Amino acid sequence: MSGFDTRWLDLRERADHAARDGALLRAAAAYLAAGGEAPLAVDLGSGTGSTLRAFGSLAEAARWRLVDNDPRLLEAAASRLSGFGAVERVEADLTRLSASEIEGARLVTASALFDLASRSFVEELAALLAERRVALYAALNYDGAMRWDPPLPADDEVVAAFNRHQTGDKGFGPALGYGATEALREAFARQGFEVRLARSPWRLGPGDEALHALFLEGVVAAVAETGAVEPARLADWAARRRAAGPFCEVGHWDVLALPR
Numbered sequence: 001m002s003g004f005d006t007r008w009l010d011l012r013e014r015a016d017h018a019a020r021d022g023a024l025l026r027a028a029a030a031y032l033a034a035g036g037e038a039p040l041a042v043d044l045g046s047g048t049g050s051t052l053r054a055f056g057s058l059a060e061a062a063r064w065r066l067v068d069n070d071p072r073l074l075e076a077a078a079s080r081l082s083g084f085g086a087v088e089r090v091e092a093d094l095t096r097l098s099a100s101e102i103e104g105a106r107l108v109t110a111s112a113l114f115d116l117a118s119r120s121f122v123e124e125l126a127a128l129l130a131e132r133r134v135a136l137y138a139a140l141n142y143d144g145a146m147r148w149d150p151p152l153p154a155d156d157e158v159v160a161a162f163n164r165h166q167t168g169d170k171g172f173g174p175a176l177g178y179g180a181t182e183a184l185r186e187a188f189a190r191q192g193f194e195v196r197l198a199r200s201p202w203r204l205g206p207g208d209e210a211l212h213a214l215f216l217e218g219v220v221a222a223v224a225e226t227g228a229v230e231p232a233r234l235a236d237w238a239a240r241r242r243a244a245g246p247f248c249e250v251g252h253w254d255v256l257a258l259p260r
């Protein structure tokens with residue numbers, strides 16, 4: 001299992017949905033809808049089904065398959081997707097990606113997944129999708145940029161350590177971290193896809209205090225593991241950041257790769 005909990009995924013969903021690039025989302029939905037009656041979309045690393053909820057009414061004409069290695073999240077998806085008709089839920093470990101998970105799909109989707117994945121996973125997936133002429137819509141790939149308002153002197157040091165931690169092994173081998181978007185662009189372009197990119201930054205502000213607090217906890221835990229920032233300095237930074245409020249921008253990109 002992956003260790004992502006429903007509280008974190010539920011809390012981030014509003015910011016995630018606000019951040020997604022609308023034009024790319026609509027283009028992905030239009031591509032899916034052009035696939036005849038009840039085309040299949042497969043969401044990799046689905047968690048509780050946030051991508052499906054982001055499609056909203058655009059998802060209705062399609063069949064969906066959610067794939068995740070965490071049975072608790074797939075279980076939680078059921079109650080969170082009651083309005084969406086039949087949704088297949090498949091427990092599978094993507095580090096051993098097989099064609100069966102994506103068989104029959106017209107569109108593969110993912111969100112906040114590829115920064116955990118490795119370059120070889122992305123290349124394998126691009127080859128599998130190219131052979132089958134399946135499109136990819138990959139939203140919310142972290143790009144390494146975090147900016148708070150007001151800034152603090154230690155921000156850059158903490159973000160640099162966090163970004164190093166992001167490239168550690170998350171089950172797939174060395175993770176792409178903030179390099180995920182570029183790896184997706186390269187691998188899918190090499191396989192002949194038309195690749196479109198759009199920014200999808202989180203812009204946190206009033207009302208995002210709980211999300212920001214949990215996000216800070218995650219940043220601090222990751223940075224502490226690196227040992228790159230002295231513990232007292234890190235604790236001081238976190239206390240000041242909490243006190244300064246949730247005003248921050250966290251960079252992400254959305255990627256749409258369409259077969260030509």
Ligand SMILES: C[S@@+](CC[C@H](N)C(=O)[O-])C[C@H]1O[C@@H](n2cnc3c(N)ncnc32)[C@H](O)[C@@H]1O
Pocket residue numbers: 001002003004009016044045046047048049050051067068069070073092093094095110111112113116171
């Ligand atoms: C950051 S969460 C994103 C969840 C969801 N896509 C969303 O946007 O809310 C990453 C998801 O990838 C899943 N995941 C991580 N490693 C995986 C693996 N090896 N096989 C399948 N799923 C995996 C986790 O269980 C988690 O649901």
